[in-house]
Amino acid sequence: MSKFATATAAIALLIAAGPAFAQTKAADPVDAKFVAADTDKSGTLEGKETDAFKADLAKIDTNKDGKVSKQEFEVAMLTGLIK
Numbered sequence: 001m002s003k004f005a006t007a008t009a010a011i012a013l014l015i016a017a018g019p020a021f022a023q024t025k026a027a028d029p030v031d032a033k034f035v036a037a038d039t040d041k042s043g044t045l046e047g048k049e050t051d052a053f054k055a056d057l058a059k060i061d062t063n064k065d066g067k068v069s070k071q072e073f074e075v076a077m078l079t080g081l082i083k
C-alpha cells in the first residue's frame with residue numbers, strides 16, 4: 001500500500017504544481033499581458049477587456065467575431081497595434 005500512497009502523493013503534488021507551471025508559461029511577455037487583460041479568464045478578450053485598444057479593435061479582431069483571441073492579441077502586439 002505504501003507504493004500506492006507514494007504515487008497518490010506524487011499525483012497530488014503534480015496537481016498542486018499545475019498553477020505554478022501556468023505561471024511559468026505566463027512569463028512570456030505576450031502571455032503575461034494577455035492573461036492580465038483577460039480579467040474574467042475566458043481565454044478571449046471582449047467587452048471592457050478591449051477598452052485599452054478599442055480604437056484599433058477592428059484591425060485587431062481579424063475574424064470579426066467581436067472578441068480578441070490570444071492569437072489575434074499576439075499578432076497585434078507584434079504589429080504594434082497593442083503596446
Ligand SMILES: [Ca+2]
Pocket residue numbers: 061062063064065066067068069072
Ligand atoms: Ca476575434
